[in-house]
Amino acid sequence: MTPPGTTAETPSRQLEPGLRADAGRNRDRILAAARRLYATEGLGVSMASVAREAGVGKATLSRRFATREDLITAVFADRMDAYATATTEALADPDPWHGFTRYIEAVCAMQAADRGFADVLTMTFPAAKALEARRTQSYDGFVELITRTQATGHLRDDFTPEDLVILLMANAGVIAATADDAPDAWRRLVGHILRAYATPGAPLPPMPEAPSHTALYRAMIRLARPAPQTP
Amino acid sequence: MTPPGTTAETPSRQLEPGLRADAGRNRDRILAAARRLYATEGLGVSMASVAREAGVGKATLSRRFATREDLITAVFADRMDAYATATTEALADPDPWHGFTRYIEAVCAMQAADRGFADVLTMTFPAAKALEARRTQSYDGFVELITRTQATGHLRDDFTPEDLVILLMANAGVIAATADDAPDAWRRLVGHILRAYATPGAPLPPMPEAPSHTALYRAMIRLARPAPQTP
DNA sequence: AAGGAAACGGGAAGGCCGTTCCACTTCGCT
DNA sequence: AGCGAAGTGGAACGGCCTTCCCGTTTCCTT
Numbered sequence: 001m002t003p004p005g006t007t008a009e010t011p012s013r014q015l016e017p018g019l020r021a022d023a024g025r026n027r028d029r030i031l032a033a034a035r036r037l038y039a040t041e042g043l044g045v046s047m048a049s050v051a052r053e054a055g056v057g058k059a060t061l062s063r064r065f066a067t068r069e070d071l072i073t074a075v076f077a078d079r080m081d082a083y084a085t086a087t088t089e090a091l092a093d094p095d096p097w098h099g100f101t102r103y104i105e106a107v108c109a110m111q112a113a114d115r116g117f118a119d120v121l122t123m124t125f126p127a128a129k130a131l132e133a134r135r136t137q138s139y140d141g142f143v144e145l146i147t148r149t150q151a152t153g154h155l156r157d158d159f160t161p162e163d164l165v166i167l168l169m170a171n172a173g174v175i176a177a178t179a180d181d182a183p184d185a186w187r188r189l190v191g192h193i194l195r196a197y198a199t200p201g202a203p204l205p206p207m208p209e210a211p212s213h214t215a216l217y218r219a220m221i222r223l224a225r226p227a228p229q230t231p
Numbered sequence: 232m233t234p235p236g237t238t239a240e241t242p243s244r245q246l247e248p249g250l251r252a253d254a255g256r257n258r259d260r261i262l263a264a265a266r267r268l269y270a271t272e273g274l275g276v277s278m279a280s281v282a283r284e285a286g287v288g289k290a291t292l293s294r295r296f297a298t299r300e301d302l303i304t305a306v307f308a309d310r311m312d313a314y315a316t317a318t319t320e321a322l323a324d325p326d327p328w329h330g331f332t333r334y335i336e337a338v339c340a341m342q343a344a345d346r347g348f349a350d351v352l353t354m355t356f357p358a359a360k361a362l363e364a365r366r367t368q369s370y371d372g373f374v375e376l377i378t379r380t381q382a383t384g385h386l387r388d389d390f391t392p393e394d395l396v397i398l399l400m401a402n403a404g405v406i407a408a409t410a411d412d413a414p415d416a417w418r419r420l421v422g423h424i425l426r427a428y429a430t431p432g433a434p435l436p437p438m439p440e441a442p443s444h445t446a447l448y449r450a451m452i453r454l455a456r457p458a459p460q461t462p
Numbered sequence: 463a464a465g466g467a468a469a470c471g472g473g474a475a476g477g478c479c480g481t482t483c484c485a486c487t488t489c490g491c492t
Numbered sequence: 493a494g495c496g497a498a499g500t501g502g503a504a505c506g507g508c509c510t511t512c513c514c515g516t517t518t519c520c521t522t
């Protein structure tokens with residue numbers, strides 16, 4: 001089944017071992033550029049933009065990362081690591097409810113800090129296999145965190161892991177709409193939501209600082225781009 | 232200032248009076264097509280798609296609605312009416328908290344029913360002047376509804392009108408992510424949020440039916456499009 | 463019923479995106 | 493030091509969208 005003419009038995013290169021020096025350098029530049037663009041604009045940026053930002057030709061980008069999914073996988077591999085380990089850190093907290101809230105806030109903060117990462121977690125997009133593994137790992141840890149926290153009586157019994165998924169989607173919506181005008185608006189949502197998750201009567205987490213009102217409302221009214229007039 | 236060669240003194244055509252019969256017919260077909268596409272795909276659909284769906288030429292669409300904003304304004308005029316009158320209906324409810332929750336649920340349901348409308352309410356997009364008027368009208372009514380509900384003690388004192396804006400953005404995010412797989416997921420978010428808005432100790436609204444679990448989680452994992460293999 | 467104006471559809475031009483091909487450059491091994 | 497292979501950027505292509513323009517059709521007035 002193996003093609004006969006190839007070199008003897010080079011099994012398969014996993015990461016980036018077989019790359020020449022300059023190729024590896026360009027790969028890094030591409031990753032840095034993609035990280036930059038994804039963080040601010042989301043995953044919608046074109047491959048051509050990434051190549052331009054990286055200062056390489058479009059062909060080079062296509063050669064290094066055949067598909068957009070490959071690029072996304074490579075860019076967000078480390079952040080998915082952080083996402084996956086966040087649950088273990090939360091589980092290490094002696095106070096389950098405290099660990100739970102810190103976990104929720106940390107994940108939502110990660111979304112706010114990188115719009116591309118928010119897209120990776122929620123939006124409809126080709127799921128990279130390598131990222132999926134981390135996601136399910138994180139999911140399993142979160143299930144454990146839930147049961148522990150519910151055992152303390154602080155977390156509602158009807159809270160389900162899917163509620164986190166919904167929260168991530170909701171948070172992504174807030175971030176996408178307010179990123180330019182009120183980048184802390186998401187804290188207000190998380191503050192409300194954590195109160196809703198808590199068992200009535202349990203101690204409530206403090207309200208995060210309210211976003212500046214006018215700016216937030218303008219975020220809804222205002223448009224993607226400023227008025228074309230520049231006097 | 233008026234062009235000299237025109238017919239005597241036709242002051243200005245407000246709606247669609249000066250249109251020829253076939254032109255008006257095409258206008259309606261365009262509006263229907265746009266309504267259809269916007270509802271399912273959001274405001275991102277191209278003008279060419281709208282023209283194709285309407286069965287008219289691209290030029291006709293451009294002639295009838297010069298800019299995308301014009302089209303959006305015309306399409307969502309009636310829904311913005313409903314949005315604006317929803318507050319007055321809520322204010323008519325003898326129980327302010329009941330009116331408040333019904334209002335929240337009604338607006339979020341309108342978002343879920345029409346993805347384009349959700350975009351109009353929240354997403355960054357050129358705000359059509361005609362729609363803005365309705366929006367501020369609705370906003371003013373909502374402020375009155377808030378003060379009344381807070382007076383009953385059911386609604387938290389720190390609830391602000393901007394919280395509704397944030398909720399609309401969050402809801403739009405959930406709807407955008409789950410529309411294809413779990414179109415009722417937004418009810419879960421609203422259920423949580425209304426609980427958070429309520430004063431602790433006040434009677435809680437019933438939990439809406441939970442979305443099917445596997446489908447929801449898949450909505451996060453699954454991709455925009457099904458696998459390209461069609462055997 | 464007939465002519466002029468309004469409206470129509472589609473083609474041409476221009477822009478952006480993503481992919482593929484190709485001649486030239488650069489690395490790295492010997 | 494020099495040669496082969498790996499790597500590179502730009503050109504070219506097809507697809508989609510938008511805008512402009514023109515020849516033709518349809519309406520509506522008189």
